[in-house]
Amino acid sequence: xxxxxxxxxxxxxxxxxxxxxxxxxxxxxxxxxxxxxxxxxxxxxxxxxxxxxxxxxxxxxxxxxxxxxxxxxxxxxxxxxxxxxxxxxxxxxxxxxxxxxxxxxxxxxxxxxxxxxxxxxxxxxxxxxxxxxxxxxxxxxxxxxxxxxxxxxxxxxxxxxxxxxxxxxxxxxxxxxxxxxxxxxxxxxxxxxxxxxxxxxxxxxxxxxxxxxxxxxxxxxxxxxxxxxxxxxxxxxxxxxxxxxxxxxxxxxxxxxxxxxxxxxxxxx
Numbered sequence: 655x656x657x658x659x660x661x662x663x664x665x666x667x668x669x670x671x672x673x674x675x676x677x678x679x680x681x682x683x684x685x686x687x688x689x690x691x692x693x694x695x696x697x698x699x700x701x702x703x704x705x706x707x708x709x710x711x712x713x714x715x716x717x718x719x720x721x722x723x724x725x726x727x728x729x730x731x732x733x734x735x736x737x738x739x740x741x742x743x744x745x746x747x748x749x750x751x752x753x754x755x756x757x758x759x760x761x762x763x764x765x766x767x768x769x770x771x772x773x774x775x776x777x778x779x780x781x782x783x784x785x786x787x788x789x790x791x792x793x794x795x796x797x798x799x800x801x802x803x804x805x806x807x808x809x810x811x812x813x814x815x816x817x818x819x820x821x822x823x824x825x826x827x828x829x830x831x832x833x834x835x836x837x838x839x840x841x842x843x844x845x846x847x848x849x850x851x852x853x854x855x856x857x858x859x860x861x862x863x864x865x866x867x868x869x870x871x872x873x874x875x876x877x878x879x880x881x882x883x884x885x886x887x888x889x890x891x892x893x894x895x896x897x898x899x900x901x902x903x904x905x906x907x908x909x910x911x912x913x914x915x916x917x918x919x920x921x922x923x
Contacts, residue, residue, distance in 0.1 A: 656689040657723035658699065659768060661716045663738075663751035664819055667708035671696030677816035678708050679827070679842055683734075683741065683750065684757030684766075686727055689715070702727060703757075704830065706842045722769060729760035732779035733835055737807070737820055739777035752777075753819040754807060755831045780835050797836070801863040802882050804835040811894045825878050825890040829865060832880060833922065840922060844878045851920035857901050860884055864921050868903060868914035877914050879904070889914075 660681045668675040671693040681687060681701055687710075691698035696709045718726070734756040740749040750773075752758075758775055760766045766773050807820070808831070814822025818831055826844040833840050841847050848867045854860050860881055866889075868877040879889025879899075887899040891913065898905045904914040 655720075657718045657720060658687050658689055658697075658715050659718055659723075659726065660685050660687075660714075661750060661768070662714060663753055663756075665710055665714045666816070667699065667701070667706070667710055669708060671698070671709045673711075675709070679706050679816050680818045681710070682756045682818060683752040684731070684759055686718075686723060686757075686759070689717075703834070703839060704842045716769075718769065726759040726768065730781075731757050731759045732761050732781050733757060733837065734775075735778040735780050735804075735807075735835065739775065742774040744772045744774060753821070755818065755834055780837065798861060798863040801832060801836055802880070802888075805832045805880050805882070805888045807835075808832070808890075808894045809888070809896065811890070813890055813892050823890055823894065828890045828894060829878055829880050838923060845875050847878055848875050848918055848920065851922040854919040854921055857884055857899070857916070857919065860919050861921070864919055866899065866916060867918040867920065869917040870915075873917075875917055879914075881919075 660683055663683055665681045666677040667679045667681055669678045686702040687699040689697045690700055695712050697712055697715050698709050700707045734752050734754060737754050739752050741752050742749055758766055761775060764774055764776055808828055811820045811823050815824055817823040818827040826847055830840050830842060840850055854864055862881055862883055864881045866879050866881055866887055867875050870876050879887040882888055885898060886896060887904060888896050903912045903916040906913045
């Protein structure tokens with residue numbers, strides 16, 4: 655098996671090996687992947703972060719040997735917290751954009767090394783705070799507050815199917831990235847995310863940072879958001895927006911109607 659890493663700001667991952675195929679997700683700077691198949695100029699990849707699979711063009715592939723892949727994969731990996739920050743590759747003295755939520759494997763004192771090349775990063779990062787170390791209710795509340803504050807960073811980001819950045823994001827990509835900023839891995843698609851965590855029965859039992867899922871007329875879960883509190887949800891519908899929520903669902907005050915029917919509440923950690 656071959657391996658790779660994203661050394662561009664963001665790379666589209668497509669459903670099929672074709673430029674015309676729809677984008678199903680994105681791989682961000684510093685994220686690792688396995689190359690599982692080749693088809694002409696296209697590589698089928700499995701992303702390490704969420705095991706999502708799709709196709710990227712070989713010109714956007716940056717290969718790693720297995721030893722380097724394993725080293726990076728087992729390195730402490732801070733996550734970028736700036737809307738966009740530049741990473742400088744010393745050997746070429748060029749600059750690479752790293753959007754919010756990019757991975758920085760092995761970053762120490764503003765430097766990381768990939769394939770023997772040194773990269774410099776001078777921006778805000780989130781370091782790993784294992785959820786299992788949150789022993790008290792106050793620590794958990796503070797952690798949930800950080801999650802909801804991170805969610806606000808994406809406020810007004812436009813909707814983009816398959817997107818994972820503030821320049822374009824979808825509903826499941828939005829909640830995935832918010833949790834990534836605090837080093838919690840959740841799956842990529844809404845239906846997969848709905849299978850994670852613990853069910854919360856009623857909205858008045860929910861806490862900030864719980865996920866809320868919504869279904870269509872056929873009962874299929876098709877939308878997800880995050881609670882800021884028991885009465886307010888932040889979600890991506892047209893753009894990342896903040897709306898009232900009750901046991902019936904999301905109420906859009908601009909349209910003066912319910913737009914999403916509440917199906918399920920889950921606590922991820």
